[in-house]
Amino acid sequence: MSQALHLHYDVPGDDFTRAGEASGAVKRKLKQMGFNSSAIRRVAIAMYEGEINMVIHAGGGEADVEIMPEKISIVLTDHGPGIPDVELAMKEGWSTAPDHVRSLGFGAGMGLPNIKKYTDEMRIETEIGKGTKVFMVILAQ
Amino acid sequence: MTVAQMTTVLNLKVLAGKQSMERLVAGGYCGDLLSWVMGRAKADDVWITVMGNLNAIAVAVLADVSCILLSEDAALDEDARQKAEEEGVTVLQSDRSTYDLAVAIGKLLS
Numbered sequence: 088m089s090q091a092l093h094l095h096y097d098v099p100g101d102d103f104t105r106a107g108e109a110s111g112a113v114k115r116k117l118k119q120m121g122f123n124s125s126a127i128r129r130v131a132i133a134m135y136e137g138e139i140n141m142v143i144h145a146g147g148g149e150a151d152v153e154i155m156p157e158k159i160s161i162v163l164t165d166h167g168p169g170i171p172d173v174e175l176a177m178k179e180g181w182s183t184a185p186d187h188v189r190s191l192g193f194g195a196g197m198g199l200p201n202i203k204k205y206t207d208e209m210r211i212e213t214e215i216g217k218g219t220k221v222f223m224v225i226l227a228q
Numbered sequence: 229m230t231v232a233q234m235t236t237v238l239n240l241k242v243l244a245g246k247q248s249m250e251r252l253v254a255g256g257y258c259g260d261l262l263s264w265v266m267g268r269a270k271a272d273d274v275w276i277t278v279m280g281n282l283n284a285i286a287v288a289v290l291a292d293v294s295c296i297l298l299s300e301d302a303a304l305d306e307d308a309r310q311k312a313e314e315e316g317v318t319v320l321q322s323d324r325s326t327y328d329l330a331v332a333i334g335k336l337l338s
């Protein structure tokens with residue numbers, strides 16, 4: 088089997104004009120590589136939700152993507168405030184997004200639930216004051 | 229029905245992304261909160277919204293909707309228009325309400 092492809096992106100904080108660059112680039116890459124459109128769509132949405140969360144809630148971060156023929160793994164790492172109550176954060180509708188990002192259309196409290204919905208595996212590691220890591224795996228089939 | 233056909237029948241304005249109007253419209257989704265759209269809209273839906281910003285274009289690309297339809301004459305930001313051109317996202321506009329447009333498109337699709 089061919090080797091895994093590793094991609095790395097820096098996600099700048101508080102820059103909504105650039106948010107989505109990393110997930111957009113991954114989407115294009117997967118398309119070039121011939122992955123099926125449903126898998127591409129799930130990767131794109133889940134990664135964008137995680138990316139935008141780093142921008143809004145954590146002052147930016149990094150994305151590491153590993154592409155294998157059978158699955159795509161994504162790790163999003165930030166050094167933001169951490170998530171005090173992960174179970175609560177995972178609930179549909181829970182959001183601490185400030186007003187200025189709500190006016191852009193964010194803050195529905197649906198981002199983490201969407202990641203859960205579109206991935207085959209999802210895990211959050213977080214420490215208050217240190218940061219958050221979101222792990223996701225999407226199976227190509 | 230294609231985006232182009234829908235545009236003609238409903239007399240919509242084309243603000244960006246003329247090159248992608250042969251895409252098929254399979255259904256529709258109405259909403260302005262981006263994560264609801266990403267969670268609930270399906271690929272090839274027409275997305276009816278008042279959100280004409282850069283993030284809306286990113287969402288349209290990632291969620292793979294057939295086009296964005298701005299209702300109530302909602303504005304498309306200039307940076308969003310450029311991004312839509314670049315990404316090949318068709319952005320349409322109408323002075324009708326979201327409800328009216330959804331009803332009209334529903335009839336066309338049935």
Ligand SMILES: Nc1ncnc2c1ncn2[C@@H]1O[C@H](COP(=O)(O)OP(=O)(O)OP(=O)(O)O)[C@@H](O)[C@H]1O
Pocket residue numbers: 136140141143144145165167168169170176177181182183184192193194195196197198199200219263264
């Ligand atoms: N990387 C992160 N660092 C710190 N807090 C986070 C992070 N990601 C999510 N959160 C917290 O979890 C909450 C829920 O996140 P979620 O993505 O579901 O909703 P949202 O970002 O507030 O709104 P939406 O995603 O619908 O635009 C956020 O409001 C925030 O309090």
Ligand SMILES: [Mg+2]
Pocket residue numbers: 136139140194197198199263
């Ligand atoms: Mg979010």
